Each structure stands twice: as structure tokens, then as C-alpha cells.
Amino acid sequence: MIVDASSDDFHSESLLVGGLAKALCHINRTEKELSANGEKVNGRVLTIAACLEGASQYMNFMNVFFSAQKKGVIIDVCMLDKDSGLLQQVQMFRALFGCNH
Numbered sequence: 001m002i003v004d005a006s007s008d009d010f011h012s013e014s015l016l017v018g019g020l021a022k023a024l025c026h027i028n029r030t031e032k033e034l035s036a037n038g039e040k041v042n043g044r045v046l047t048i049a050a051c052l053e054g055a056s057q058y059m060n061f062m063n064v065f066f067s068a069q070k071k072g073v074i075i076d077v078c079m080l081d082k083d084s085g086l087l088q089q090v091q092m093f094r095a096l097f098g099c100n101h
Helices: 016-035 057-070 085-096
Strands: 044-049 076-079
Touching: 016 044, 016 057, 057 076
Parallel strands: 044 076
Antiparallel strands: none
């Protein structure tokens, strides 16, 4: 969550994009370390979301998704409360472009 310290207003925004980006960085680092030994890693991220993402995060989320797609990393999604149009879109792209190992 993000809190604006300059006012008394409390703005909550999903930190999902930052978490996904960090997961991709970890997968990338692991792939580089293991490729030196001739090993292969198939990255996969399970996203469990309990709140809807903000519209302001759309471009960042799509950048993370396309980076994952380029690296061949699968992003699985589990929504706990309500359906998320953006996360459904990720799953649709995954099915369309065959991003499966």
C-alpha cells in the first residue's frame, strides 16, 4: 500500500507489479547462475491477489507481463475476492501466444 505523507488521505494501491518484477529479477538471476553449470530453469510465478489492481498500474503491469513472456516465464493467477480484468487478460494472452513449457 502507498500512503501519501503530505496529506491525511490514505491511498491504497496494489503492489502486485513490484512483486512480479522482483520475482522476474530473481528468476533471471537464478537462470544466469545455473546456465553457467549447463542447467536450465523453467520459471513460473503464482500470483495470489486479494484486491483489484489500480488503473495507474496498467502500463507497468503489461511491461512486466511482456518481459515474462519474452523470458518464457509462466504467470499463474489466483483471485481471492473479485475477478480482475487485467489478470484475466494476462491469462488470455498466455493461452493465445502459447506461453507454456
